Amino acid sequence: MKNIPIASVERVAKYIRCLKHLQSKGEEIVSSKKLAEHTQVTPEQVRKDLSYFGKFGKTGTGYNIKKVVKRLSNILKGRKNWNVCIIGAGALGTALSRYQGFRDAGYNIVALFDKDPEKIGKKIGSAEVYDIKKFSDITKKKDIKLAIIAVPAESIEEVEEYIAKSQIKGVLNFVPVTLNFNTKRKIAIIEVDLAQKLYILSYLTKK
Amino acid sequence: MKNIPIASVERVAKYIRCLKHLQSKGEEIVSSKKLAEHTQVTPEQVRKDLSYFGKFGKTGTGYNIKKVVKRLSNILKGRKNWNVCIIGAGALGTALSRYQGFRDAGYNIVALFDKDPEKIGKKIGSAEVYDIKKFSDITKKKDIKLAIIAVPAESIEEVEEYIAKSQIKGVLNFVPVTLNFNTKRKIAIIEVDLAQKLYILSYLTKK
DNA sequence: CCCGATTGTGAAATTTAATTGCAATAGTTT
DNA sequence: AAACTATTGCAATTAAATTTCACAATCGGG
Numbered sequence A, B: 001m002k003n004i005p006i007a008s009v010e011r012v013a014k015y016i017r018c019l020k021h022l023q024s025k026g027e028e029i030v031s032s033k034k035l036a037e038h039t040q041v042t043p044e045q046v047r048k049d050l051s052y053f054g055k056f057g058k059t060g061t062g063y064n065i066k067k068v069v070k071r072l073s074n075i076l077k078g079r080k081n082w083n084v085c086i087i088g089a090g091a092l093g094t095a096l097s098r099y100q101g102f103r104d105a106g107y108n109i110v111a112l113f114d115k116d117p118e119k120i121g122k123k124i125g126s127a128e129v130y131d132i133k134k135f136s137d138i139t140k141k142k143d144i145k146l147a148i149i150a151v152p153a154e155s156i157e158e159v160e161e162y163i164a165k166s167q168i169k170g171v172l173n174f175v176p177v178t179l180n181f182n183t184k185r186k187i188a189i190i191e192v193d194l195a196q197k198l199y200i201l202s203y204l205t206k207k
Numbered sequence C: 001c002c003c004g005a006t007t008g009t010g011a012a013a014t015t016t017a018a019t020t021g022c023a024a025t026a027g028t029t030t
Numbered sequence D: 001a002a003a004c005t006a007t008t009g010c011a012a013t014t015a016a017a018t019t020t021c022a023c024a025a026t027c028g029g030g
Helices: A006-024 A032-039 A043-051 A065-077 A091-097 A100-105 A132-141 A153-164 A194-206 B006-024 B032-039 B043-051 B065-077 B091-097 B100-105 B132-141 B153-164 B194-206
Strands: A062-064 A082-087 A107-114 A127-131 A146-149 A170-173 A188-191 B062-064 B082-087 B107-114 B127-131 B146-149 B170-173 B188-191
Touching: A006 A032, A006 A043, A006 A065, A006 B194, A032 A043, A032 A062, A062 A065, A065 B194, A082 A091, A082 A132, A082 A153, A082 B194, A091 A107, A091 B091, A100 A107, A100 B194, A107 A132, A107 B194, A127 A132, A132 A153, A146 A153, A146 B194, A170 B194, A188 B194, A194 B006, A194 B065, A194 B082, A194 B100, A194 B107, A194 B146, A194 B170, A194 B188, B006 B032, B006 B043, B006 B065, B032 B043, B032 B062, B062 B065, B082 B091, B082 B132, B082 B153, B091 B107, B100 B107, B107 B132, B127 B132, B132 B153, B146 B153
Parallel strands: A082 A107, A082 A146, A107 A127, A146 A170, A170 A188, B082 B107, B082 B146, B107 B127, B146 B170, B170 B188
Antiparallel strands: none
């Protein structure tokens, strides 16, 4: 696997989601044409995207949904489910920790972190809120490699330090501040700026 | 304004956010070089992006932060703030309605909608939860043009119908289902698939 | 009025994405 | 079992989008 366009990777995640949906409706086989209709791309695009990752279909027939879902999610997610933590047990962090979609995709929220003594020790869904001071410790013990950040903007630098010192490999950042880790090891970052989405949306409505 | 790359529009939203941050620290002037450092792009990229929308700087000096923020957010958001509603008063919808970042950016959550009688009538933050049956009515009355969807996947088709019949112009969709409005008028859609982000993140950590 | 700093922008280069065309194959029908 | 239809996988091509480059033009300070 070398230079796969990120756009293709993103669409593949979309295909997985769509295929799971079709599966839940009892479908077993799907063609690139049908999958394309459901995901609003062209059939050629579907085949092209998949071809980056291998051969999935049977000529003349189509794709076996079950097999494809399994192989694709192995590629994106790996074989095992991931343990994930959420930093910030405020409104957003709490809501995210209850978000069923994460579990369905194979990502389990197993811990939250906060510095507010009021919140530490509480249970939210199936996860407990821990003292952020124990971040490195607990993420190690629980084998957590991915973190979701949902703290107020003013706390972000503090959080950056905790993450830098830990074993975390990937970060999903909901805080509208560009992250800047001072580490040698590479930490993957995905930024989700919700307010930015509204800016773009209102811009698009005017075009 | 003709063919502005969407990637540029997205970065411009990022610049706004960064400039506001610098402003809050008391800075008044910034160079493309400095802005680039803060947003992790190149100075050339910054200047290029801005140039799609006009001339903002002073040769030899840099950019007046206050002026640029004002002009850019006028371009993306327009002069007036927007009224926004949230469909789905569950955990996610509730958290989003309290999200301060929306207000800071000039988007006010003025209503929520749900079909659960238990929830209808409650106040969440400053907004009330209304019966989804009154969607068209209330969005019209309150001059709401943007909607955020945060319902369970199985309710999505119902929601699509309500939106199609209303005056809504743009949709921010948190439900992992590709939307499909049957309308002549164009509705702008931005999809935010949170589970997809984790797929991509775990994929990136393995590269 | 010279000098270093900095913008704005065409043009070139690069990267990414979409399209086309077709051989190969699987299942279905006659 | 031959003909027919549907469909994949790919190589090659074309097109589009994005980024980088290079430099003239200009500003402000000493």
